[in-house]
Amino acid sequence: MTFQVSPDQVRTEKPLAGRVALVTGSTSGIGLAVARALAGAGSALVLNGLGRPEEGSSLALSFDDQFGIEAVYSPADMADPTAIAAMMQLASARFGRLDILVNNAGIQHVSPLESFPPAQWDAILAVDLTSAFHTTRLALPGMRERGWGRIINVASAHALVASPFKAAYVAAKHGLLGLTKVTALEAAETGITCNAICPGYVWTPLVEAQIADQARAHSIPREAVIRDVLLANQPNKRFAQVDEIGALAAFLAGDAGASITGAALPVDGGWTAH
Numbered sequence: 001m002t003f004q005v006s007p008d009q010v011r012t013e014k015p016l017a018g019r020v021a022l023v024t025g026s027t028s029g030i031g032l033a034v035a036r037a038l039a040g041a042g043s044a045l046v047l048n049g050l051g052r053p054e055e056g057s058s059l060a061l062s063f064d065d066q067f068g069i070e071a072v073y074s075p076a077d078m079a080d081p082t083a084i085a086a087m088m089q090l091a092s093a094r095f096g097r098l099d100i101l102v103n104n105a106g107i108q109h110v111s112p113l114e115s116f117p118p119a120q121w122d123a124i125l126a127v128d129l130t131s132a133f134h135t136t137r138l139a140l141p142g143m144r145e146r147g148w149g150r151i152i153n154v155a156s157a158h159a160l161v162a163s164p165f166k167a168a169y170v171a172a173k174h175g176l177l178g179l180t181k182v183t184a185l186e187a188a189e190t191g192i193t194c195n196a197i198c199p200g201y202v203w204t205p206l207v208e209a210q211i212a213d214q215a216r217a218h219s220i221p222r223e224a225v226i227r228d229v230l231l232a233n234q235p236n237k238r239f240a241q242v243d244e245i246g247a248l249a250a251f252l253a254g255d256a257g258a259s260i261t262g263a264a265l266p267v268d269g270g271w272t273a274h
Contacts, residue, residue, distance in 0.1 A: 014042030025105030037246030184262030200268030
């Protein structure tokens with residue numbers, strides 16, 4: 001007996017089949033998990049991240065092998081508008097379109113405001129906020145022309161609340177949420193949505209290293225660092241997993257997210273419910 005699969009069934013199993021996504025900062029951590037979730041749903045991908053170009057190209061090939069989708073890697077520096085424009089052009093040249101844009105790239109520096117290095121302030125604002133302006137302004141015309149698009153900004157709980165010693169990061173993430181809302185309003189009648197995912201602490205290799213550093217610095221057990229330092233403001237006392245962020249991004253990128261726009265979606269274990 002021969003079984004035939006209908007187009008509707010394929011669409012259900014791979015809801016993003018035929019779409020093209022670009023995820024900045026997607027060679028590790030949250031960005032990589034988002035890219036994997038979108039690929040699993042059938043989307044072709046432009047990956048991005050700093051590092052050795054051959055490693056990025058190898059990562060793209062692994063997406064081809066694992067998910068059966070086409071992926072390409074861009075080493076664009078998110079602090080460089082010219083490099084960002086070249087990355088966006090790569091997406092257009094390789095795939096002919098860009099349907100889903102995920103602005104995830106980000107950097108951090110912790111310092112009291114009066115001694116915060118101006119160069120660090122400039123770098124954080126460039127990567128965490130201004131890069132999203134450049135990618136968004138370049139993605140919107142094509143999305144408008146096709147009458148469909150999804151822009152997802154990976155912000156932070158710090159887009160909604162503040163913490164001491166993170167002036168640039170908090171300012172950038174608050175700005176990113178503002179950009180999200182403006183984009184959503186300007187594109188509201190075009191089939192394009194724009195939303196911000198606002199994670200609290202998420203389990204990544206960088207967080208694991210931070211736990212070890214804090215334990216040494218304060219001479220306290222690892223468990224105490226997690227509960228009483230890092231997760232002090234997170235009522236559920238657990239780290240979110242990167243796959244949780246990926247799953248939410250994939251939902252927002254699909255047809256089921258069509259009426260969600262201009263939203264700040266906390267994934268923070270209740271942090272911002274205080």
